[in-house]
Amino acid sequence: AQSVTQPDIHITVSEGASLELRCNYSYGATPYLFWYVQSPGQGLQLLLKYFSGDTLVQGIKGFEAEFKRSQSSFNLRKPSVHWSDAAEYFCAVGLSNFGNEKLTFGTGTRLTIIP
């Protein structure tokens, strides 16, 4: 069964600083990988996805992530964070079978931005 590990429960960064959120996955086949963001009291918004091809994927809000098969990682990065980026971030892995792509989520990383 697939699993996702987000080793950092809580990260605090200064506004304008760079950000990297870590995600490691365990899956026997080629995974579909996702990053979602959840603001307090809100649903999950898709930031970006990796299915195949270029291992560096660009998403919304200036985020990017890099798929590294050798490290089973899919880390999320942003060069300069804004106060509005404060939220909870979830990494997820999905099955690569069309019609059945249930997601397995990590436990999330809470991002706090300080002025």
Next chain:
Amino acid sequence: DSGVTQTPKHLITATGQRVTLRCSPRSGDLSVYWYQQSLDQGLQFLIQYYNGEERAKGNILERFSAQQFPDLHSELNLSSLELGDSALYFCASSLGGEQYFGPGTRLTVT
């Protein structure tokens, strides 16, 4: 706005009761997924329907059931509610690949 709608937004009910949560997927999406988000369990997949048929089951209790109707909307039925069922319940839809999530229904069991 993801295009996925869920009703109601909030639900407060007593132990032992039964509730129904409703989800309308994005236009054109055939798959509907239900997830439960709680503090102790995190985000857990419950069940998936694809074009009216059950496709996959996750950690869904026997007291919970779901269905997808011909117009593709879905309902999640929770019965014999317990305090531990208090959680945020999300619906997501997809055509294949990425899933788009609704705003969720916050269920409080008292």
